[in-house]
Amino acid sequence: MNVPTDLKYAKSDEWIRVEGEVATIGISDYAQDALSDIVYVDLPQVGASYTAGQPFGSVESVKAQSDVYLPVGGTVTAVNEALGQTPELVNSDPFGAGWLVKIQLTDAAPLAGLMDAAAYTAFCAGRAH
């Protein structure tokens, strides 16, 4: 299981990369593996605003559908359009080409409550797959 050390993780398996006022969000390697082959990704409109913990879309395999939650407050500035045609990017490159949305941060406070790579690795190990 790949858990990049430069990211923060939520208990609902999203990762977030913060660069100044902008952040990129996706789902973890653990999450994509648990869902198996992803066939559809539902993403919000650019401009939509969410508070921390709100669902902003969903990721679907043949057998499961999982909502994805924004770990922080923010306004969507970009969505990964490539996932419309190639949702499997979330499986093959969850931390890279399989990113979901980019946001302008409006509430960064929840960042402090997110896990680092070590804590998230331990969190995943503690769950029955």
Add this chain to the structure above:
Amino acid sequence: MLEPLIYDLSRPGRQGVTLPACDVPPTPLPDGLARTTLDLPEVDQLTVVRHFTRLSQLNMGIDTTMYPLGSCTMKYNPRVNETAARLPGLAAAHPLQDPETVQGSLALMFALQEWLADIGGFAGVSLQPAAGAQGELTGVLMMRAYHLDRGDTKRTKMLIPNSAHGTNPATANMAGLEVVEIPSDPRGNVDLEALKTLCDDTVVGLMITNPNTLGLFEEHVEEVVAAVHACGGLVYGDGANMNAIVGKVRPGDLGFDVLHYNLHKTFSTPHGGGGPGSGPVGVSARLTDFLPGPLVARVQDQGETQPPHFSLVTPPKSIGRMKAFWGNFGVLVRAYAYIRANGPDGLRGNSEYAVLNANYLRAKLEDVYKLPYDRVCKHEFVVEGVWADAPGVHALDIAKRLVDYGFHAPTNYFPLIVHEALMIEPTETETRETLDRFVHALRTIAEEAHTQPQLLKDAPHTAPLSRLDEIAAAKQLVLCCRPVALSA
């Protein structure tokens, strides 16, 4: 490609039936009313017959093979029922005729209401729901209405065991209720202690399947019902598994307030590759006023010499109608014929044989397939389709391999609380010889799983197609062969 699409067989100018010439002076169509194109196939009649005959031959059905699909009760569908439903007086009566002119249909429905009430131990029955899931919605809406009618507005929670069919929580959600899941105990029952701690004055009720989806009769069913009633809640029974208990025990006697029957399971009406079903609901006395309307009622008997007289009436606090007209009448006719042909002893005997057959299979398989809940079952039982010493073989592989032995697969991956579940329901209509062949097949497959696992993973080998790519289907979403795209 096994059989071309009907559209691929289309040739301009062909038509499968002739229609009468217009025998009245024509009236011209106004401009702009008619469509300019209609993309339906043009095929001669023999081509239509062959196409659908060949399609049928790609299916398994009860008529061709044992179909041990757990919780689906794939018993023999008597052909006399088909004849009955097609009698012109029944098949050609219009639902909105004056009730005076359809007394035969109403008498049949009234009898079926009474019989189902008797079989379930209930005070009233509505035949309106078109399927089990619609029966569930009917029942849950009645439970909700009952509390609201009493001014009891804080009840918003529906308790549902974790072994429940997905329709139970989905139904509660449709009715605007919050679902609270109850764990199962190690013997496969509802965890009684957990249930008791959840029972309070916010509970609408409990939805329970008994026998449950493990094929097990709730050992504490009366305590479960009592706990829910004690907090003011009502008990909903999912009747999907009634085939184990018709004539053996009445859910109403156990204290259930509402139950749906699956006529397409317990009462032998054909499933038709996905319906039509029929899901009548029975209710205890306190819910009869809330039944969906209209029901069939017997109006005044006009003395000994006159036949009884029937009409359609809507109960005073009815939740409303669940569908247009009066229910899936043609399915009701078949169920009526089944009950009439079997009588009380026949129905009880069918439950007994269904349970005997299931326990026979269980006994013959338990040394090779792990039984997570190893006790006397009712009409079905659940095994784990996986072995520690046969890595890589899954329940799905066993299910697919059964096809090669001439059997339809059991239900798999349900209930969710059993790992790699295979849920097997033989029904009473299979002979001992067929059951023995089925046992032989499953035992052989267990052996193959250890010696030639690839044989299972590549199965089925004898079906019209090998395994299908569900991921590709979900990604490309080709749902229609004629993209008309007028709505783009």
Add this chain to the structure above:
Amino acid sequence: MLAAIGAADIETLFADIPARLRNPQLNLPPALSEMETLADLRELAEDNQHAGRSALFLGAGAYNHYTPQIVDALIQRGEFLTAYTPYQPEVSQGTLQAVFEWQSMVCALTGMDVANASHYDGATALAEAVIMGNEHFRGARRKVVLSPTLHPHARGVVHTYTQGLGLSIVGEDLPPDVAPAALADLVDDQTLLLAVAYPNFLGQIDDLQGLADRVHARGALLVVMADPLALGLLTPPAAFGADIVCGEGQSLGLPLSFGGPYLGFFATRKSLVRKMAGRVVGETHDRQGRRGFVLTLATREQHIRRERASSNICTNQGLMALAATIYLSTLGKHGLRQVAELCWHKSHYAANLIGALPGFRVVAPRPFLKEFVVACPRPVAEINDFLLYQRNIIGGYDLGQDYPALKNHMLLCVTETNTRAQIDDLVGALSELS
């Protein structure tokens, strides 16, 4: 078998049922042989009047059309009749391909992109359309506008289905001759959808041009409940910008059967497919690359979503959809239109003659296909009694039951099955009541 189980007798297998409640006395009639069962049913059937015995001019949501003989012969093939929902696609390609063909034909008739396997009937299909609209807006809009000329039973089912969802339903109390434009006036930015019928319950073919633009301008959805047989002739609802087209498919070769089993059909735009309820079949391939079909988009459904699912539907009306598919294959492109045109000509012939009778008046300000409203000089029940008991004719539907303004108004239905002689008999009988 008991020995193999290790049980002394059958009763042992039921020991977990409380003993005092076991083996209840059932008060059912005793068993009958097959011959006697059929005789019993024949006796009940004999107590009904029906379209095989009388001329029928009653429609109102259930129609007497001619069904080619191959339809019933083919749906009685055991491999179709006695199969379950196609969970194992390798041994269910017959059912799956037939559903795929049905979906394709529904798309062809409606002009929409995608369709599902079926709903219980037209009324529940409309209710599911409302629930789908609610799901689409995720609770942000609470108002539903229903045309008063949607089938009264369909409106009733919408109320039943949505009673726990806190929606407000408006529009039904408008007069039955309301124009679609007046319904559009009720659509605001709190509205989920506007639903209209095409043709409507009174048989009228409303002009839907421009309606979608007004509904869409408010961000709401347009639902059109259509008679699919009428769509053999009429401009498809997709051409008017409908977002959902649903309806009752009984007119496509299904028997009247006293109201069921019938066939709800449902079609929508591709962009909304993940909000649609019901089984959906999609094309794919097997491991050898051969084309095949599977149930797809299962993540919308109750067995996966459980309490997050917005619909609980699983079993639908599979065999009825198969019958309709065979019906449409047999009639085909020209046959279906021919049936619709026969309805048109015959109903207009009847309306012209009835409208000329003293005391009777045809109320049809807009075009109609097979049903029209007649204002009568006497109560409809009285007329119908005369027609049935004096002339062996099953008359029309009494609209006063649903619309107080239409007291003494009858809805008459004329299809291709009504001969000129039957129509002339009806007109002759009515003339005696002038």
